[in-house]
Amino acid sequence: MKENVASATVFTLLLFLNTCLLNGQSPPGKPEIFKCRSPNKETFTCWWRPGADGGLPTNYSLTYHREGETLIHECPDYITGGPNSCHFGKQYTSMWRTYVMTVNATNEMGSTFSNELYVDVTYIVQPDPPLNVVVEVKQPEDKKPYLWIKWSPPTLIDLKTGWFTLLYEIQLKPENAEEWETHFAGQQTEFKILSLHPGQKYLVQVRCKPDHGYWSSWSPEYSIQIPTEFTMKDTTVWISVAVLSAVICLIIVWAVALKGYSMVTCIFPPVPGPKIKGFDAHLLEKGKSEELLSALGCQDFPPTSDYEDLLVEYLEVDDSENQHLMSVHSKEHPSQGMKPTHLDPDTDSGRGSCDSPSLLSEKCEEPRASPSTFCAPEVIEKPENPETTHTWDSQCRSMEGKTPYFHAGGSKCSTWPLPQPSQHNPRSSYHNIADVCELAVGPAGAPATLLDKAGKDALKSSQISKAREEGKAAQQREVESFHSKTDKDTHWMLPQEKTSFGSTKPLDYVEIHKINKDGALSLLPKRGNNSSQPEKPRDPENSKEYAKVSRVMDNNILVLVPDPHTKNVACFEESAKEAPPPLEQNQAEKGLADFTETPSNCRLQLGGLDYLDPACFTHSFH
Amino acid sequence: MNIKRSPWKGSLLLLLVSNLLLCQSVTPLPICPGGAVRCQVTLRDLFDRAVVLSHYIHNLSSEMFSEFDKRYTQGRGFISKAINSCHTSSLATPEDKEQAQQISQKDFVSLIVSILRSWNEPLYHLVTEVRSMQEAPEAILSKAIEIEEQTKRLLEGMELILSQVHPETKENEIYSVWSGLPSLQMADEESRLFAYYNLLHCLRRDSHKIDNYLKLLKCRIIHDNNC
Numbered sequence: 001m002k003e004n005v006a007s008a009t010v011f012t013l014l015l016f017l018n019t020c021l022l023n024g025q026s027p028p029g030k031p032e033i034f035k036c037r038s039p040n041k042e043t044f045t046c047w048w049r050p051g052a053d054g055g056l057p058t059n060y061s062l063t064y065h066r067e068g069e070t071l072i073h074e075c076p077d078y079i080t081g082g083p084n085s086c087h088f089g090k091q092y093t094s095m096w097r098t099y100v101m102t103v104n105a106t107n108e109m110g111s112t113f114s115n116e117l118y119v120d121v122t123y124i125v126q127p128d129p130p131l132n133v134v135v136e137v138k139q140p141e142d143k144k145p146y147l148w149i150k151w152s153p154p155t156l157i158d159l160k161t162g163w164f165t166l167l168y169e170i171q172l173k174p175e176n177a178e179e180w181e182t183h184f185a186g187q188q189t190e191f192k193i194l195s196l197h198p199g200q201k202y203l204v205q206v207r208c209k210p211d212h213g214y215w216s217s218w219s220p221e222y223s224i225q226i227p228t229e230f231t232m233k234d235t236t237v238w239i240s241v242a243v244l245s246a247v248i249c250l251i252i253v254w255a256v257a258l259k260g261y262s263m264v265t266c267i268f269p270p271v272p273g274p275k276i277k278g279f280d281a282h283l284l285e286k287g288k289s290e291e292l293l294s295a296l297g298c299q300d301f302p303p304t305s306d307y308e309d310l311l312v313e314y315l316e317v318d319d320s321e322n323q324h325l326m327s328v329h330s331k332e333h334p335s336q337g338m339k340p341t342h343l344d345p346d347t348d349s350g351r352g353s354c355d356s357p358s359l360l361s362e363k364c365e366e367p368r369a370s371p372s373t374f375c376a377p378e379v380i381e382k383p384e385n386p387e388t389t390h391t392w393d394s395q396c397r398s399m400e401g402k403t404p405y406f407h408a409g410g411s412k413c414s415t416w417p418l419p420q421p422s423q424h425n426p427r428s429s430y431h432n433i434a435d436v437c438e439l440a441v442g443p444a445g446a447p448a449t450l451l452d453k454a455g456k457d458a459l460k461s462s463q464i465s466k467a468r469e470e471g472k473a474a475q476q477r478e479v480e481s482f483h484s485k486t487d488k489d490t491h492w493m494l495p496q497e498k499t500s501f502g503s504t505k506p507l508d509y510v511e512i513h514k515i516n517k518d519g520a521l522s523l524l525p526k527r528g529n530n531s532s533q534p535e536k537p538r539d540p541e542n543s544k545e546y547a548k549v550s551r552v553m554d555n556n557i558l559v560l561v562p563d564p565h566t567k568n569v570a571c572f573e574e575s576a577k578e579a580p581p582p583l584e585q586n587q588a589e590k591g592l593a594d595f596t597e598t599p600s601n602c603r604l605q606l607g608g609l610d611y612l613d614p615a616c617f618t619h620s621f622h
Numbered sequence: 623m624n625i626k627r628s629p630w631k632g633s634l635l636l637l638l639v640s641n642l643l644l645c646q647s648v649t650p651l652p653i654c655p656g657g658a659v660r661c662q663v664t665l666r667d668l669f670d671r672a673v674v675l676s677h678y679i680h681n682l683s684s685e686m687f688s689e690f691d692k693r694y695t696q697g698r699g700f701i702s703k704a705i706n707s708c709h710t711s712s713l714a715t716p717e718d719k720e721q722a723q724q725i726s727q728k729d730f731v732s733l734i735v736s737i738l739r740s741w742n743e744p745l746y747h748l749v750t751e752v753r754s755m756q757e758a759p760e761a762i763l764s765k766a767i768e769i770e771e772q773t774k775r776l777l778e779g780m781e782l783i784l785s786q787v788h789p790e791t792k793e794n795e796i797y798s799v800w801s802g803l804p805s806l807q808m809a810d811e812e813s814r815l816f817a818y819y820n821l822l823h824c825l826r827r828d829s830h831k832i833d834n835y836l837k838l839l840k841c842r843i844i845h846d847n848n849c
Contacts, residue, residue, distance in 0.1 A: 042719060100705075
């Protein structure tokens with residue numbers, strides 16, 4: 001019987017167990033409290049993990065007791081911490097005391113207790129992450145920009161009383177970098193990052209921890225764009241610009257050094273030297289330095305008063321085809337031409353412009369034909385020719401509008417007149433001397449003198465030729481004021497003049513005293529070689545070598561009167577060498593006197609080389 | 623002549639003795655007698671230094687405990703036995719912020735001083751016993767030595783603070799007596815290990831207490847609750 005009862009009981013139990021197993025229901029699994037945390041040392045929360053629920057609705061309860069107490073308490077708050085949690089409020093939280101907790105899972109089948117958990121709030125402190133993270137790029141003046149990070153502690157933490165102490169940490173990285181850069185910030189709530197990569201986007205995070213406890217989780221990432229540093233870029237740009245310009249300067253200097261002279265001449269063309277009219281190459285060849293120097297007239301650089309002496313003009317009667325009236329004063333030309341001290345010693349000046357010997361000799365042919373009549377001056381016809389008027393620039397103003405005239409009267413031939421040449425800056429007049437030297441182009445089309453400043457297209461060769469054609473006879477003269485070369489070359493074509501004229505006869509000169517309205521030349525007789533003595537003691541007027549024009553024929557032929565004081569009236573033979581010095585001296589000395597006495601003194605040398613005496617112009621400038 | 627000499631001798635001897643007595647009675651003055659105004663080391667400096675020491679001591683204690691537990695007592699469940707086993711639990715120490723804020727400054731400082739004094743002897747024996755252990759763990763021993771050293775300095779500083787905060791305190795040395803030395807010397811390894819475990823556990827806790835209290839006091843006294 002007993003055995004039956006026992007077996008029946010066993011059987012029943014097995015059946016029951018079978019039933020339960022078949023149903024799949026079982027008591028709940030063992031829960032486990034896996035985590036407890038206190039964010040502020042004033043409250044804390046514990047979470048458990050439920051076990052298998054056994055297929056049945058399961059209730060959980062947490063019970064605890066504290067160290068030193070025997071009373072068991074149940075969790076005061078199951079809700080605040082979320083599901084399967086227990087939250088302990090301020091009144092339930094104690095520091096430095098061990099909590100013994102247990103979670104009980106209960107279902108219909110039974111209940112299961114978890115293991116006890118010994119929790120001391122002291123050691124489970126973990127704050128929330130910092131709040132209100134602000135990231136800025138600050139760019140102080142003349143300093144590199146830096147990153148300024150500022151945050152605030154999480155809520156519900158009492159820092160003021162010192163109950164809680166927080167320590168912070170920052171991490172940042174450029175957007176595309178892999179590793180974070182960590183900085184410990186201590187207890188401060190702001191931080192500066194000084195080493196930045198400009199132009200990059202940075203990510204910043206902050207976390208905190210209690211003085212003794214766990215680190216919080218990281219705050220959300222805050223991104224910021226670092227602006228590109230313009231100053232650095234600017235510096236680089238300026239450095240590259242400086243280097244480039246230095247290189248360019250070096251290249252230019254090198255090029256200049258290599259082709260220095262040619263470039264200089266290209267940029268700054270050499271100032272053409274004055275043409276020395278009357279500068280006799282023969283003088284140079286003969287090597288008479290004394291005469292040459294005197295001819296150059298370098299010794300005395302006269303002021304305004306002097307140039308008039310130099311501008312002594314005299315007409316040279318010429319029988320040749322050219323029918324040029326040359327007023328050549330060999331002495332004067334070089335002196336005049338050399339007056340401007342800036343004479344260029346090169347070929348431009350003083351080259352055969354007023355080659356006295358050849359020209360004189362040539363031009364003296366005509367006078368011989370009618371020796372008693374005149375020396376045919378070559379009158380430069382200026383004002384009548386409209387072209388000529390324009391050719392002159394201001395310096396030759398005096399010539400414009402003035403009709404040369406021949407003064408038949410008087411005992412002397414005056415220089416070709418410039419009516420009342422105004423007094424003006426002697427220097428400029430000297431410049432004019434150089435500039436206005438004109439070559440009368442021969443029939444062969446010899447190159448004319450070049451006028452730099454005055455009248456570039458002053459007179460065309462056609463005029464000259466025209467004048468020459470008209471004035472075939474020695475008596476006929478046309479004064480051509482200026483003729484400029486097209487190529488602006490200030491060469492005195494001395495050799496050509498020589499060839500054109502070809503005559504070796506020494507020519508005698510007359511000085512054109514003045515020209516009246518009708519184009520008559522008043523000439524002064526030239527002293528000539530006969531009187532090589534200085535003419536100082538003589539009458540100023542007589543000292544000049546001029547021929548007097550008695551009358552004009554056919555509007556272009558001068559009839560000269562012989563100078564009673566001279567032997568040769570028609571042509572004064574004069575060697576270019578001898579004549580110039582004394583005359584020049586005389587001229588120099590009497591410059592002022594001439595100026596005042598003969599205001600219309602204008603020396604004009606005609607012939608192969610034409611030029612205007614600047615004194616004429618100076619007079620006209622008044 | 624003899625009569626004259628003896629008075630001189632006597633007075634000389636008297637003078638010598640009195641000098642000796644006077645010399646002995648000279649005691650070194652505390653650093654800051656009286657108020658902090660006349661003191662070169664200010665209260666602020668004292669608190670700063672104290673907080674640094676207390677923070678340092680707790681860090682050392684916490685490390686020492688972790689290392690010991692990891693090495694010797696992991697998995698033995700000693701934590702369950704180390705309940706209510708600290709010798710300083712008899713001292714009425716606040717257990718939360720509200721309780722701490724209810725204690726007066728001078729009581730608070732006195733309390734801290736008491737706790738520190740309570741640990742003089744345990745620390746001393748800890749060092750002695752660990753040093754004499756077979757295969758003495760060097761890390762634990764060095765920390766124990768350091769903790770003992772720094773706790774002494776902290777105590778001196780706290781006594782200075784006490785003399786400034788509560789000058790009229792009579793030398794009322796209240797402290798808890800530790801009687802755990804025999805446990806440290808027990809033959810049973812487990813008992814001995816538990817004794818060490820318990821000692822280090824209590825040391826960790828009390829050092830945290832002191833650190834927290836000092837930080838509270840510093841903010842209260844120096845910064846007027848505006849840290």
